[in-house]
Amino acid sequence: MIDWIGDAYLSVKVWLFETLLLPLLYGAGWMHWEEDAFEWLDFALLGAVTVLVAYIICRPLEAALPVERRGADEPSTVGTDVAYTLLNRLGLVPLFAFVALQPLEIAWAALLADAGVIPPTLETAIPALRDWPLLTFALYVVIIDFAEYWRHRFQHRFGWWWALHSVHHAQRQMTFWTDDRNHLIDDLIGGFWFAGVAVLIGVPPGQFPLLLLVMRVAESLSHANVRLDFGSLGGRLVVSPHFHRVHHALDHDEGIGVRAHGCNFAVLLPVWDILFGTARYSGVYPPTGDRSGSERLATGSWWGTQVEGAKRFARVLTGRA
Amino acid sequence: MVQSFPRRSFLGGSAALAALPAGAQAPAVPLSARPLSESRGLVYVLNSRDATVSVLDAVTGAERAKVPTLREPHHLVYTPDRREIVLGDSAGNEFQFLEPATGAVTRRLRISNPYHLLYSPDRTMLAVASLRRDQIDIYDAASFELRHRLAVPDMPSHIAWTPDSRVAFFTLQGNNSLAAVEAATGRLLWKARTGKTPAGIVFDARHGLLVANMGEDNVTVQAPEDGRILRTVRTGAGAHNVFPSPDGLFHYVSNRVANTITALDAPSLAAVRTLRAPGAPDCLDFSADGRQIWFTQRVANRVGVIDIETGALTANIPVGRSPHGILFHALA
Incomplete structure (x- = not known):
């Protein structure tokens, strides 16, 4: 069955390419983008499968x-989040980030090489990991x-960053589609953030697409409009819809102090909230x-929320917020 | 031979090579009942998106081992003494060395983003093209000490050397040009236009530099002295790489978009034959007896085998994702 699915997936990919x-x-x-385009197609197809699986679950x-x-x-304002999800998981937003960041990435790689710096990987730091690819992948996920x-x-802590991130939090009709609702500038910052991590630990292995799919579906599920937690133990191992809904609660947005000291920031593993004292297991x-935020930020279209987020960002930067 | 490959558990186990016994992986798909090859050998295939090397039995097509790499292996060559195969793992920033007769990992070396690599004919230098940092490097072949590094515009891709090892040539894929670098000084001698998206390049003493232009359907013949285009030879859409046959009679050009391999008569450079090669053909190598072409089907996750005499595609062997570099190692 798995072989059949794999063969069908490959056939579709080859045909499309x-x-x-x-x-x-x-x-x-x-044609100089050919290899990148092939990777992009892989990303987009896997993204489509992810959306389908997330929908089915x-x-x-x-x-x-x-x-x-x-x-x-x-x-309904869910349509905007559907647009965010499709633009992101079918690869258009990542494509934008790739085009925007690639020149910087090349310059950064050259700078590091000139400085004699070769970014490590977990396996070069801990050679025994070479024999344990799944464990290595899991360690990358944790880090x-x-x-x-x-x-x-x-x-949540910095006003300018919150102005961008508030695009994500503005949604009052939170569903599994809400996971990808982010401002483009925030996505770019996320790209820089990841690049910084990669300098320290290298890029993670890319040979486990099915595990990536599972993680992305788990992230979607955490935003779902569903009365579901994973019990006292499970809820401390993986972020549940209940755990993450508490993070999105209306009462966390009133003033920088409250927002910065919000709760349940973890994306996949609640252990970080538990360790750093930000976990909140509420009964409600x-x-x-x-x-x-403005009404347009909450109920606007993809474009409307992007514009509104940019305006809010600009107001904070210019001290008019 | 088979016993020399240690086993690998589901999680990786303790085996350094992560190899599998013969036949444990997906079998070859021969298109006829005959053995794939009369030549005994191992075929090394770099699965760039799987971070593995498939080691295939040349006679049966069965996967004899799967050797893990770090992240993204693309190209491989023999070391000058032919005692090892060295592969460049670009995203893993590493050279990995293999014992040709077994696939065993002999050593590893940290090196910044090696995409394509080629030793100089005099065996003293190693040129590396770094596609992801727009730099070309020349290393001492014995110590791997960096001798020269040169920043170049946009995607240095493939490498060729002059027979006297004085000059290394690099195609600049994103810049539609070709750079000549003096190996002794690391000085840029000249930069010249090519066709669109130049990739593979070889030096032919009769004609000069043969550059495959992937954005076009041709190979440009360019003067080693100054890079001027001497002539253009049509092959097929997406001309990607050029490989001289072992007998020196032909150059074979893989055409990525046309899904063909074109045979050029080496003395005249006339296109004499077009072979069907599905799956976006990339790199290729020849069986030890010179009767077969083994080529990577980049988008189909397979290796194809072509009988040169008949032109037939005789096998289609499943390997890993995005197979790129390939090397046929003959066994006695």
């Missing part, structure tokens, strides 16, 4: 065990999740959103 993408690149004179749960139901006279925990805390499923 050979009949559509490769002739397009060739015709446009962009999350949507029935949201229908069966919803935390909140939309009122009959309340318009990157740790770095993401701190990035998330800083997103609070309403979500950000009262400090």
Whole structure:
């Protein structure tokens, strides 16, 4: 069965690449992007599978065990999050980040080489890991999740960063589609953040796409509108929809002090919140959103929320916030 | 031979080589019932997206071992004494050395982003093209001490040397040009235009530099002295790399978009034959008897085998994701 799925996936990828993408690149004179385009296609196809799997898992749960139901006279704002998800997971936002950051990445790699710095990997630091690829991958997941925990805390701590991150928190109708709702500038900063981590520990292994898929689905599930936690033990091992809903609670947005000292910042592993005293295991499923933002930030289109987030960002930078 | 490969557990186990017994992996898909090759040998295939090396039995096509690398291996060559194979792991910033007869890892060396690599004919220098940092390096071949580093515009890709080892040539894939570097000083001698997206390059004493232009359907013949284009030879869309045959009679050009391999008559450079090569053909090598072409099918995760005499595709062997560099090692 798995072989059949793998073969079908490969057939689709080869067909798309050979009949559509490769002739397009060739015709446009962009063949120097060919290898990157092939990787991008892989990313986009895996992203499509991820969206499909997340939908198959999350949507029935949201229908069966919803935390909140939309009122009959309340318009849906989920469409904006669907757009965010598709733009991100089908590769358009990552493509934008790649094009924007690649010249810097090349200059940075050259600078490091000139300085005699060769970024390590976990395996070069701990040679025994070469024989344990899955363990190595797991260690990368833990370290990157740790770095993401701190990035998330800083997103709440600094006013300018919160202005961007508030795009994510503005959604009052939080669903599994909300995971990818981020400002483009915030995505770029995330790219820099990851590059910084990569200098210290290298890039993670890329040979476990199925595990990446599982993690991405778990991140989607954490945003789902579903009355679900993972129990007292499970909820301390993996971020649950309940745990993350408490992070998105309305009462965390009132003033920098409250926001900075919010809770449940972890992306995948709650252990960071537990270790750093930011875990909050509440018995309630609070309403979500950000009262400090404009209505357009909460209910606008993809473009509207991007513009509104940029304006808020500019106001903070220029001291007009 | 088979026993020399240690086993690998699900998590990796304690085996340094992460190798598997013969036949344990997906079998070859021969398109006829005959043995794939009359030549005994091992075929090394670098699976760039899987961070592994598939070691194939040339006779049966079975995978004899799968050797892990660090992140992203692309190209491989013999060391000058042919006692080792060295592969460049670009994202892993590492050279990995293998024993050719077994695939055993003999040593590793930290090195910044090695994409393509080629020893000088006099065996004293090693040129490295670093696609991801826009730099080209020349190392001492024995000590791997960096002798020269040169920043170049946009995606240095493949390398050729003059027979006297005086000059190294680098195609600049993103810049539609070719750079000549004096090996002794690291000085840029000249930079010249090529076709669009130049990739593979070889030095042919009869003609000069043959440059495969992946953004076009041709090979440009360029003067080693100043890089001027002497003539253009049409091959097929997406001309990617050029490989001289062992007998010196032909140059074979892989055409990525056309899914073909073109045979050029070496003395005249006339295109004499077009072979079907599906799956976006990339690098290729020849069986020890010179009767087969083994080529990587970059997007199809396979290695194809072509019988040169008949032109037929005789096998299609599953390997890892995005197979790139390939080397046929003959066994006695």
